[in-house]
Amino acid sequence: MDGDAGDTLATVDLKAEYETSGVREILDELERELIGLAPVKQRIRETAALLLVDRARRELGLAHETPTLHMSFTGNPGTGKTTVALKMAGLLHRLGYVRKGHLVSVTRDDLVGQYIGHTAPKTKEVLKKAMGGVLFIDEAYYLYKPDNERDYGQEAIEILLQVMENNRDDLVVIMAGYADRMDRFFAANPGFRSRIAHHIEFPDYTDEELGRISASMLEGQGYAFDEGGRQAMEEYIRLRREQPHFANARSIRNALDRARLRQANRLFSADGPVDARALSTITEADIRPSRVFSGGLDTDGHRADAD
Amino acid sequence: MRITQGCFSFLPDLTDEQIRAQVEYILSREWAVGIEFTDEPHPRNTYWEMWGNPMFDLKDAKGVMMELDECRKAHGDSYIRINAFDSTRGWETVMMSFIVNRPASEPSLRTWRTEADGRHIRYTHELVGR
Structure with a gap:
């Protein structure tokens, strides 16, 4: 806007706003750091555009209401919901919709008490900590237990609803969980449905994406696959997907942790000195021994994850 | 009589906006905040x-x-103060304390001066009336 008073129309340069507010930085970061998740990135870009325009409208005095920013993230485990929530907190902070931009991540246990009168203080405590930032409620549907009408979760829900309505300037609530259970949760609690404006779905990763994720995870820890190791990993991913308790990127992370364990054992039991290359290479021999290759884990529930 | 104690006691009462700014300062120093009230x-x-x-x-x-x-809401007719506590090892003490609420009519303090042994003088402060 120029300093000219009166008859010149005030203008807002959206592109400049986009650059200077740091929104671009966050979106670039998102693009760079997160593999796959194209629809999610698309939705976040759209949301960012909406918020930028809304901010411009407010600057010109066209809108006064704070838009409803509460969101729900639905998707299977390990699809990056928490990571994206962190980025979202940064984004909202840059745009000035939350004052501090920190993320408080909670589950039912942090909100609901164990006896009468315990829930309200507990929920309020969490809400106070989340003020000025984003409250991320993982597996939010556990708050609502329809089979037990005396469940204290209901109390937490009521407080949450009230704060989501009255303190829209102060915090943004993001609820996350499996898609089908979230749908049922919203159906049973219409109050939430109407207060949540943005529903973002997180698709499962493809095998190819998981392969790239595994490579970048290893790189972050200063390791790398050799050719055999990479192929074994690709096969591992394909087989692992068919087996129970598959949790996308989280399963990959666990598999890599175990591969590192095997690598350490392999190097330790071999004789002779090792060089830096050997110390940081994951080979086929570190991945193949996994139980995933020999028909998978026993499904009777003794083990939660594949070995 | 207007009771003064703690920080900012010689300033007019802080507005909510000013209290908020002080609390932001407290939080920026990573001190814990406590709210206390009394009628005495x-x-x-x-x-x-x-x-x-x-x-x-x-x-x-x-x-x-x-x-x-x-x-x-619960104790509008009491004195309320905000304390900032520094839990860093070596400090572990209240770093800041100021009154944020006072009753509509305040008691006053009367000072009594007593002659004690030798030429000692003792002072006693007594709260009187509202």
Whole structure:
């Protein structure tokens, strides 16, 4: 806007706003750091555009209401919901919709008490900590237990609803969980449905994406696959997907942790000195021994994850 | 009589906006915030009652202001103060304390001077009336 008073129309340069507010930085970061998740990135870009325009409208005095920013993230485990929530907190902070931009991540246990009168203080405590930032409620549907009408979760829900309505300037609530259970949760609690404006779905990763994720995870820890190791990993991913308790990127992370364990054992039991290359290479021999290759884990529930 | 103690005691009462700014400062130093109230503002009365628990790990002053509002609702006719506590090893003490609420009519303090042995003089402060 120029300093000219009166008859010149005030203008807002959206592109400049986009650059200077740091929104671009966050979106670039998102693009760079997160593999796959194209629809999610698309939705976040759209949301960012909406918020930028809304901010411009407010600057010109066209809108006064704070838009409803509460969101729900639905998707299977390990699809990056928490990571994206962190980025979202940064984004909202840059745009000035939350004052501090920190993320408080909670589950039912942090909100609901164990006896009468315990829930309200507990929920309020969490809400106070989340003020000025984003409250991320993982597996939010556990708050609502329809089979037990005396469940204290209901109390937490009521407080949450009230704060989501009255303190829209102060915090943004993001609820996350499996898609089908979230749908049922919203159906049973219409109050939430109407207060949540943005529903973002997180698709499962493809095998190819998981392969790239595994490579970048290893790189972050200063390791790398050799050719055999990479192929074994690709096969591992394909087989692992068919087996129970598959949790996308989280399963990959666990598999890599175990591969590192095997690598350490392999190097330790071999004789002779090792060089830096050997110390940081994951080979086929570190991945193949996994139980995933020999028909998978026993499904009777003794083990939660594949070995 | 207007009772003064703690920080800013020679300034007019802080507005909510000013209180909020002070709390932001407190939080920026990573001190814990406590809200206390009493109906007995005698300077020797160090035992004010706590409103809820001290608040650690807050990021934004809004959380404190919410508690303060609640406390005012329940004890609007009392003295309320905000304390900032530094838990760093070596300090472990209150770094800041200021009054944020006072009753409509305040008691006054009367000072008694007593001659004691030799030429000693003893002072006693007594709260009187409202």
